Amino acid sequence: MDINNAKSQMRKGMLEYCILLLLKRRAAYASDIIQRLLEAEMIVVEGTLYPLLTRLKKDGLLAYEWQESTQGPPRKYYRLTPEGEEALAQLNESWQEISRTVNFLKQ
Amino acid sequence: MKKNISINLFGTLYNIDEDAYNMLENYLDSMKRYFSRQESGEEVADDIEHRVAELLWRRREAGMNAVNIETVREIIDTIGNAEQIAGESGSEGNSSAATGQQAMGSGDSFREDLNQFVNEAGKFAGNTYDRGCNYVRSRKYYRCVDDKILGGVCSGAAAYFNIADPLPIRLGGIVATILLIGLPLPIIYIVMWLATPAALTPEDRLRQQGREVTPENITLQVKEESQKALMPRGETHKGCLIALIIVIFIVFALLFVGPLMAILGIFSRMLF
Structure with missing residues (x-):
């Protein structure tokens, strides 16, 4: 088993859930989300985030509006939609299940 | 500085x-x-x-x-x-094969037929060539628009036959055109230009090289291309070739347009 591959697979699976979690707390710019995910060591390169945000938006879980910025070009300000909240609730549940399972197996 | x-x-x-x-x-x-x-x-x-x-x-x-x-x-x-x-970012790239199929299906039927003809003809020639080179998979003909003088037909042929430099084919084409004045090489060129697809996406360029279109190969290809793009390219011979083609075009025009006008003149005089 390639341990690094297994680790990165785990992170990949979590990425969308983490984005929804971050945006649940408050709406944010892509750069803020990147910052938090880098801190949490969920991603290594920033570019990973953009295809995901676009996909989540296309699926209706996120929405954004353009905001003028005093620090550079206009930026997209992302927030969770009601569908996104719904999806997050489901993901929360399945996370509970996963962590229960893992904890159970650890004993 | x-x-x-x-x-x-x-x-x-x-x-x-x-x-x-x-x-x-x-x-x-x-x-x-x-x-x-x-x-x-x-x-x-x-x-x-x-x-x-x-x-x-x-x-x-x-x-x-x-x-x-x-x-x-x-x-x-x-x-x-x-x-x-x-x-x-995981779950992408799996749609690449499907989009490739779509791209192939979007051409009109004339183009497809001709493309198939070109590919069949090429496969025949390509297989004999490839046998010596251990290439099993069949290549697909695409015009190389990244390395073109007119339409990338010659560089496409070079890629098809796995020749590193399209210059011999270009020179061969030009010399043949000069030697065989009247033979339809320029017309064949234009037909190929119009009827064969250009290699626009990394998937096209994979099929051009006879490599399988998989997410891994596409990634590899994109990486190779971005590295290649950073290297300076020799463009010096292109200017000379373009000049040569223009000269040939003018000679052709003088050779054919003159007599054609004369014949038309005779006809019109006969009719009216």
């Missing part, structure tokens, strides 16, 4: 060294190419361009004067190249 260029990124002007500019342009192009095979890929490429602008802005606020190649390298490392992004 370095040449400096001024660029406009979303309404802000930046001074950027020429080498840094080339690197940045290649990077953004490779991102566009990479994401072009995904749905809403344009938007993602645009997001990345915005991010580049944002990172440049921050560096300027911090006192950066002109953008140099080191800065661009840092920014590319931060955002990541196509391979890193594909490696990290």
